[in-house]
Amino acid sequence: MKNYIYIIVLLALSSCTDWLDIKPKGKVIPEKVEDYRLLMDKPAKAAYHLFGSDDVAIWDEYLNYFYGLYEINSYKWEEKFNLSTEEDDQWRAMYSNIGICNTVISEVLESEGNETDKYEIHAEAKAERALNYFLLVNIYSKHYEKETASEDLGVPYLTSPKLDGSLERASVQFVYDNIENDLIESLDYLAETAFNNRLSKNSVYILLSRMYLYKAEYNKALEYANKALALNDFLYDYNTLELNYAEVLRFPHESVNKEIVFDLRSSRMGLLLAPSQDVANIYDQDSDLRWKNLTCPAYFWGLDSEERIYGTTTFKYGLTVAEAMLNKAECIARTGDFNEAIDILNALRLKRYETGKYVALNAGSKDEAIELVKEERRRELLFKGLRWFDLKRYNTNDNANITLERTVEGVQYTLPSNSPRWVYPIAEKYIVKNPEIIQNIR
Template sequence: MKNLIYLFILALLITSCNGDEWLDIKPKGKVIPNKVDDYRLLLDQTQNLGKSEAIFSTTGGDLFLTDDVVIGEYIFDNSYGENSRNAYTFEAHTYLEIEEDDDWQVSYNQIYVSNVVIEEVLETSGKQSEKEALYAEAKVHRAYAYLNLVNLYSKHYNDATAGADLGVPMRLDGAIEGNLKRGTVQEVYDLILSDLKEVYDYLPDVPEFSFRPSKAAVNALLARTYLLMGDFDKALVNANKSLDIYSFMYNYNDFGKNAWYSTALDMPDFYENKEQILLKQPQNKYQLIYPSEALSNLYDKTNDWRYDGMMYAEWFPPYTNMMFLQEYMVGRSSGLSVPEMLLIRAECHARAGAADLAMDDINTIRQNRIKTAAYLPLTAAGVTEALQLVKEERRRELAFLGARWFDIKRYNTYDNANISIDHSINDESHVLAPGDNKWVLPIARKYILKNSEIEQNPR
């Protein structure tokens, strides 16, 4: 049975077609790519156009799932939409039957665009090196999208079960129609690794613009992928390769104060952030974020710029919790970054028994985040303490940047961490315990109604 993929770029849609007729008809009144510059425009799209998502847009729905965020009762009832409230309380369905899932939509939208480029660009007119670079960029964008999808809508990677666990639908061509039966988790990861390794040599070491993939980005994405797979040896190798190519970090002590918020650091906008290896921005980028007490207590609230210079206590009730002001002002950037690579390398060192090397990377980050007069290097008594310190630093540095949900899932899988999340509110209990089916997000009912072969996740 052929079914309509509900998620695609508007600019390339055929406005009227039946069955397979679209295969032989070019869209009328649309731009049809026929030279290399056209495909460059597709992969450099930095603004949403109708249903066509910017290429650096990415998932962000995990923001309301983790133990990093707390929503008070008044704020819950009056300041967030129904979808956010459903996610926060782990409801059986986040979206109504008629609603799109923004994370699913943006990911498959980009997969569709990437597939069009992969299929067509090598056969178009233009310099061979430019065509190969675009082909490579599209494969990296596709791999990034699939990595997010499989970690949101599937069980966490487990080598013993990945060959049977349901992954996500895998589309590898630019067809708008086709079977959407879910592949396995292993098949999705195999595709990601294959795509990234295939195109490495076609890319520059570092990109002209941070939203374009590069060799540094491929290594970074491989490091993240292997970390999620629990293959810490390979994650270490690729984190090292990425940092060997690019390792710039800001020292927050060098920033001045924001002109509008006197307590906040004046940090670069996400486009200008030089720590980014591959820029990706969640769709809910401008979102008031209220950190949980557990997260807040991890910071040195006086001397850590990530707290003192990036969080802000609202003065008017009932909005009196701290909000993550800086991320609200400039937009969250949850792509691949230099700090993430240092954290991955530190974790891999700790797991391999090299506590001193792990602390070296953690202290590199902290020296650039703690007020100079108060900075003291951290030390660990052994590898167990080193790993705990790495996890804490990772939680501080990557707060609200798309890491925590995946981290809890992998800690529970690989470390038997037994982490639960308590989002109880309005005298109702909403606790997500280890092993609960709700660690795997539901697929929006709209897509299953349109595509009956997509199997729903159990709730």
């Protein structure tokens, strides 16, 4: 009997038989529940769709030094991001995760071992599949809109390890419905809390809250934010954290960081992230420890600049206590007592500002409270992978009419609020080999 473990490698969309080809390296057949546990405990990788948002700046002098064509083209909102022969690393990473999840879902209940463990791992795989489809549908599709979601193109939705058959894009509604079903079903067997490399009820509650928030179902989003916070409402006081050599806050390692309910990293590392002037302007740069100590002087990275950049090159997209609090605050601001929403913001901000310098927020109206929540969400979740999605939902749900502009090497680029370029293009290589995949209009 072989005790090898699958190493599942996702190849990019090349044809109906090798687009999501799951190929073991070596002769690898999982047989025991422990084998499937190792599959699910792999480091989770996600997208790196940050460069289109208004939070990121690419400095002209480093344009072709730190960044690839994909980052530069997404930063400019170009028609295409990849060369015709190139893969899309974030698409590939998320479908790789989905391929692993589909294998576990289809096989683990028949494996050897403890029955409780089998059902827990089966539930984790469903929840992680839902998380990856949530990211995919929000990157490569229009924002969810109830009136049109059944017609809007989503992404190919695969639930089987078998890779034959059509790769037509399911509707946004279909993808969201299945995300919801997977998450709800997973709750029956997940542990309430777990090591943050494993999905738990706590993390699924936050993900459900996020999903319903994006669907503008605010009462449901509030319900699940409350459930998450009932299990974990811990926040670090940033005043108690020391600085490292680069003048960045020294947090506990991600694996033991009590604010991170599920740890999720990007599939791309080593990219310089500089905050845009627009986002820098919303911080109190004298008192807000998030700005002073979560960014660092650029010269620590060997750059000839006094400006500040993000203090890490590994983008973190996890599910956190702070996100649950912000979801709750937004839902209450939209549907309930907006003063209660401001109280939640103040409770969060008090832990982020230098002792003795914090001035509490106040709002005079519901609309003002909503704007304060949005602004705080932007500060707290800087480079956490949600700003691009938030901009899309504000334009869709709130008619915010947000238009983005930037200048790159003297050329002005504009992304109007109603532009189809808010939806990322699918790599051309995949469509050439799989013509049933319809490209997004750009």
